[in-house]
Amino acid sequence: MILRRVVVTGMGALTPIGNTLSEYKEGLFSGTSGAGPITRFDATKFKTRFACEVKGLDMSQFIPRQEARKMDLYTQFAVVAAAEAIRDAGLDEYLKPIDFEKGIPTDLPVNLHRVGCIWGGGIGGLKTFEEEIISFAKGDGTPRINPFFIPKMIADSASGILSIRHGLLGPSYVTVSACASSNNSLIDAFNYIRLGKIDICVSGGSEAAITQAGVGGFNALKAMSERNDDPSTASRPYDKDRDGFVLGEGGACLILEEYEHAIARGAKIYAEILGGGMSSDAYHITAPHPDGIGAYMCMKNALEDAEITPDQVDYINTHGTSTPIGDPQEIKAIERLFGEHAYNINISSTKSMVGHLLGGAGAVEAVASILAIQEQKIPPTINHVTDDPDINPRLNLTFNEAQSRKVNIAISNTFGFGGHNTCVVFRKFEG
Amino acid sequence: MSEIAEKVKKIIVDKLGVDESEVTEEASFTNDLGADSLDTVELIMEFEKEFNVSIPDDQAEHIGTVGQAVKYLEENVK
Numbered sequence: 001m002i003l004r005r006v007v008v009t010g011m012g013a014l015t016p017i018g019n020t021l022s023e024y025k026e027g028l029f030s031g032t033s034g035a036g037p038i039t040r041f042d043a044t045k046f047k048t049r050f051a052c053e054v055k056g057l058d059m060s061q062f063i064p065r066q067e068a069r070k071m072d073l074y075t076q077f078a079v080v081a082a083a084e085a086i087r088d089a090g091l092d093e094y095l096k097p098i099d100f101e102k103g104i105p106t107d108l109p110v111n112l113h114r115v116g117c118i119w120g121g122g123i124g125g126l127k128t129f130e131e132e133i134i135s136f137a138k139g140d141g142t143p144r145i146n147p148f149f150i151p152k153m154i155a156d157s158a159s160g161i162l163s164i165r166h167g168l169l170g171p172s173y174v175t176v177s178a179c180a181s182s183n184n185s186l187i188d189a190f191n192y193i194r195l196g197k198i199d200i201c202v203s204g205g206s207e208a209a210i211t212q213a214g215v216g217g218f219n220a221l222k223a224m225s226e227r228n229d230d231p232s233t234a235s236r237p238y239d240k241d242r243d244g245f246v247l248g249e250g251g252a253c254l255i256l257e258e259y260e261h262a263i264a265r266g267a268k269i270y271a272e273i274l275g276g277g278m279s280s281d282a283y284h285i286t287a288p289h290p291d292g293i294g295a296y297m298c299m300k301n302a303l304e305d306a307e308i309t310p311d312q313v314d315y316i317n318t319h320g321t322s323t324p325i326g327d328p329q330e331i332k333a334i335e336r337l338f339g340e341h342a343y344n345i346n347i348s349s350t351k352s353m354v355g356h357l358l359g360g361a362g363a364v365e366a367v368a369s370i371l372a373i374q375e376q377k378i379p380p381t382i383n384h385v386t387d388d389p390d391i392n393p394r395l396n397l398t399f400n401e402a403q404s405r406k407v408n409i410a411i412s413n414t415f416g417f418g419g420h421n422t423c424v425v426f427r428k429f430e431g
Numbered sequence: 432m433s434e435i436a437e438k439v440k441k442i443i444v445d446k447l448g449v450d451e452s453e454v455t456e457e458a459s460f461t462n463d464l465g466a467d468s469l470d471t472v473e474l475i476m477e478f479e480k481e482f483n484v485s486i487p488d489d490q491a492e493h494i495g496t497v498g499q500a501v502k503y504l505e506e507n508v509k
Contacts, residue, residue: 064448065448066447066448142485144476144479144480146473146476147469147472147473147476148469148473151469
C-alpha cells in the first residue's frame, strides 16, 4: 500500500507568550518567559503561586458569552487556536457550521466527510469539574447537577465543539495520554491522512489546568517548581538548580492535509510530517524510567517510521520539563540514539518560555518545531544559569538565545504521566 | 409583575442570553427563546435553586413557557 504524504497547511497558537501565531513566534525567538503570579484563583495558600497563564485575551471577541458558558476554558482555548489555523490555511470559507435545513454542502473544494478533528487534551474540563463539585458540596446533598456539566467537562468536548463550529464530518475525538496527548493527536491525524481515510484534519491540543485542583494536585506530586520569588526564571530545563515544571495553559492547532489535496487548492505549505513514534515505559505512574528507555524507543520508532537515519536530524524540541529526574533521562536517550551526531544537533526546551501545557504541549511544541524549520533558527532554552554536571557539555542545548542554523529535519518529543512517550518528525517542505 | 416573575425573567435573560423584552408571558423557551432540551433542563434547575423547591420531572414537562414557569412557582413556592 502506498502511503500518502501529509503536510501542514495552517497553524494557530494561543500561548502564555503570545495569543496568535505571530506573537508566539516573536516570543519564542526573543526568549520570552510567560510566567507570572497566578491570577485565575487565589493561590495564597498554595506551595506554587505562579504559572504561565494566557494573558490579555478577551474571549467574547471569539465566542459569544452564551456559547462560551457551555464550554470549559480548555475548549475555549481550542476554539480560538483552531479558528486561527483554519483561517491561516485558507479554509475558513468552507469549514463553517452546517445549516442542516439547507443540507450538507457538496459543492465545496473540500469534502466535509473527509475532514476530521483529532484534538489532544490531558485532563478535560478540570475547572468545570471543580466548580460543580464545590457547588454540590455547599448544598444539602440534593444533586442539582447542571445539565452542561458533563458535556463541558468530558475530555472529548473540544473535538465535539470544533466539529460543530466548523462542519467537520470526518472522525472526531480527543486523545488522552497526559502530557503526550497532543503528539498522539497529531500522530493519529497524520496516520488517517496517509492511509487515505481523510484529506484534512484539524488537530492539535489544549489545556486549562491552572485551577485549585490542578495546582494543588501537581504540588502534591512534587512535580512543580516552587520558585515563588522569581517566577520568570523558574522554568529552567537542564539547569543544575531546576526544581520542577511551571504549569502553562493554552493550546495550538495544526491543519494537517494530504499533499496532493493541498497542492490542488493552492495552499501554502509550512512543512511535511514524515513520521511518528510511540512507546510506553511500563515502569511507574508518574516517574519516567531513569535510563530513558521509553524516550529512546519512541524517537527510534519515529525515525524508522519517517524512514530517516539519526544523522539527518537537525533539531530536537525536547520534552524537557525542568524537573530534576525528567530532563536527564531524555538526554541519556538522545545520546544513546544519536551517538556522535548528538553533538551536532540543536536541542531546546521551549517549555522554558511557555511552561508546561500538559495536553497542549505537543501541539505548541510542534508549532515551535515547524517555526524553527521555517525561520532556520532554533528557539532557545531560556533561564540557563548553572551547568548541570550530569549533562554532557558537548550537547548544544541552545541556552538563552536563539541560534540560526540549517534546519531540514526537526523532531518533537512529549512524554506523559503513565509512561506514554511520543515523537513526531517534521521536514522542511520541498515539492 | 410579581417578585417571582421578576426573578424568573432575570434567570431566563441570564441563561439564554435573550433580551428582556423577548421574555413575555407567552414566550416558549424552545420556540421563541432559542433554548434546546439541555437549556430547558438548566432553567428548571435554576428555578429550583433560586426558589428552593423541587420540581418533579412530570411537572417540569409541562413548563414550556415563561408564564407556565411563573404560574407553577407562584403556586408551589412557600
